[in-house]
Amino acid sequence: MSSSSNNGDDKRGVISNADNRELRERLDKLGGKLGQVRGEPPKTDAPEARGRAMSTAFKMSAEMIAGVVVGGLLGYAIDAGLGSKPLALIIGLLFGAGVGIYNAIRSAKAMQSKL
Known part of the structure; x- marks a missing residue:
């Protein structure tokens, strides 16, 4: 009953390194914007x-x-x-x-x- 169209190479749910890096950059950018909206002071030394x-x-x-x-x-x-x-x-x-x-x-x- 299983489909053999992908020959056992089921890559669903796996994120490539490039996609993971892009998502991480977007998340960091969104976190920075969220901090500005909340009025949090920028991180200092x-x-x-x-x-x-x-x-x-x-x-x-x-x-x-x-x-x-x-x-x-x-x-x-x-x-x-x-x-x-x-x-x-x-x-x-x-x-x-x-x-x-x-x-x-x-x-x-x-x-x-x-x-």
Whole structure:
């Protein structure tokens, strides 16, 4: 009942290398267009981008810590000079935290404007 018209050479379902390469190129092109439609950012060099992000994160955290430390030290010095022990220290810590957060936000905006 089997047909012997193809002499046992049934190539149905087999894709040649040229066709496979062409399909792969079309699929890659379609994937790129799909990424653009979705609004995905283009792929960048991962190690370089990761290094920049780590650098920025350390810079922001250092600015925040420095603000708190400087504010605390100034508050402590004022307390030692005036004798109003915890009041100026608390105010200095709060002021330093605010300045640190402000500097971190300013750095983030500067980084965003570069993109």
